[in-house]
Amino acid sequence: MVGKKEILDILNSYDKDNITIATLGSHTSLHILKGAKKEGFKTLVITMEGKDKPYKRFRVADEFLYVKNYSDIVKEEIQEELRKRNTIIIPHGSFIAYAGLDNLEKDFYVPMFGNRFILRWESERDLERKLLSEAGIRIPKKFEKPEDIDRTVIVKFPGARGGRGYFVCNSTEEFYKKFEDFVNKGFLTKDDLEKAHIEEYVIGANYCLHYFFSPLKQEVELLGIDRRYESNIDGLVRIPAKDQLELNIPASYVITGNFPVVIRESLLTQVFDMGDKLAETTKNIVPPGLIGPFCLQTLCTDNLEIVVFEMSARVDGGTNTFMNGSPYSYILFDEPMSMGQRIAREIKWALIADKLNLVVS
Ligand code: ATP
Numbered sequence: 044m045v046g047k048k049e050i051l052d053i054l055n056s057y058d059k060d061n062i063t064i065a066t067l068g069s070h071t072s073l074h075i076l077k078g079a080k081k082e083g084f085k086t087l088v089i090t091m092e093g094k095d096k097p098y099k100r101f102r103v104a105d106e107f108l109y110v111k112n113y114s115d116i117v118k119e120e121i122q123e124e125l126r127k128r129n130t131i132i133i134p135h136g137s138f139i140a141y142a143g144l145d146n147l148e149k150d151f152y153v154p155m156f157g158n159r160f161i162l163r164w165e166s167e168r169d170l171e172r173k174l175l176s177e178a179g180i181r182i183p184k185k186f187e188k189p190e191d192i193d194r195t196v197i198v199k200f201p202g203a204r205g206g207r208g209y210f211v212c213n214s215t216e217e218f219y220k221k222f223e224d225f226v227n228k229g230f231l232t233k234d235d236l237e238k239a240h241i242e243e244y245v246i247g248a249n250y251c252l253h254y255f256f257s258p259l260k261q262e263v264e265l266l267g268i269d270r271r272y273e274s275n276i277d278g279l280v281r282i283p284a285k286d287q288l289e290l291n292i293p294a295s296y297v298i299t300g301n302f303p304v305v306i307r308e309s310l311l312t313q314v315f316d317m318g319d320k321l322a323e324t325t326k327n328i329v330p331p332g333l334i335g336p337f338c339l340q341t342l343c344t345d346n347l348e349i350v351v352f353e354m355s356a357r358v359d360g361g362t363n364t365f366m367n368g369s370p371y372s373y374i375l376f377d378e379p380m381s382m383g384q385r386i387a388r389e390i391k392w393a394l395i396a397d398k399l400n401l402v403v404s
Contacts, residue, residue: 051400054399054400062394063084063105063125063129063130064130068088072088072103074383075133077103080105081387085128087105088103088108116141125153135360147159148163157357158333161332168201178321192212192213192215196211247342250304251339252306252318252340254336255335256333256334259401268305272298273299306343317349321339335389336362336385338354338358365382368381
């Protein structure tokens with residue numbers, strides 16, 4: 044395991060007046076790098092030939108570090124190059140996917156913003172449910188086997204399918220019928236049966252809540268909210284019901300974009316309570332707990348109950364909806380604060396206070 048002491052030794056060898064903020068060119072890197080520049084840091088993007096255009100055109104990176112494959116980011120020579128440039132890495136969803144959790148936990152000796160050991164808790168469904176339950180956060184009821192289905196459920200499968208191969212059903216019979224249908228269509232294989240995760244289908248409006256836990260302020264901030272734009276479900280619902288029935292097209296939930304939203308003001312107390320409870324719980328379960336951005340993906344029912352079906356313990360893709368700030372970040376900061384800039388500001392404050400040890404792992 045990459046120890047805190049080793050990371051602090053590396054940080055101690057850094058030229059603190061010359062810190063570089065770096066990430067992989069993908070996911071949320073545009074506002075991460077832009078935000079770092081606005082806070083006065085040098086920025087570096089790790090990219091590949093043919094994939095560097097957005098970072099050149101948007102001029103967010105001072106330096107470009109090219110790799111043959113994204114998964115090379117964990118190679119020793121790349122790590123060496125990053126350390127030479129006094130780099131603090133900002134991990135995002137694609138960075139973690141390409142680097143690999145095991146590598147980040149065991150072999151990646153570059154200081155990273157956030158708690159690298161909490162990442163496993165968001166990526167494994169059972170750990171994620173344990174964390175949310177222990178925090179007292181309402182999550183969808185889980186059904187252990189198809190025979191237990193007694194209401195409308197959504198059936199999910201592991202792996203990077205991005206919602207393709209998920210289906211909704213109402214009974215055990217319908218479960219097996221749909222499963223077989225998806226196997227015949229090639230969306231699933233027979234072996235997937237035992238990996239099926241079956242949970243209560245929550246009918247509600249989607250809010251993805253973007254929080255930031257500041258170890259320096261010891262406070263959870265709410266910086267923005269988005270809702271997902273998913274294919275093909277968001278296209279499918281534009282077809283009148285009778286035509287939908289005739290077409291018999293299976294729904295999928297592949298994320299393709301996001302919309303910014305605001306939530307009814309009277310729900311904000313519930314929103315803050317959930318963020319606070321999770322930040323508190325993680326301190327005991329994965330010390331030192333959450334550091335920086337985290338996100339709860341929720342559905343709000345017509346009883347005004349907010350149910351969490353997914354969490355991220357790092358910057359979530361939906362933060363791209365407020366690169367120029369959100370209504371909430373504006374209220375808090377009086378300036379257009381993106382999640383990327385908020386991260387860089389915490390690093391800047393930590394540098395000034397000589398407390399970088401509180402924000403990296
Ligand atoms: P990603 O990690 O990319 O967000 P995923 O493959 O982990 O996606 P989920 O986020 O769990 O999948 O679910 C995908 C979509 O399915 C959600 O955005 C939502 O539209 C729908 N969904 C998930 N769980 C539920 C639920 N319990 N009730 C109703 N809809 C749900």
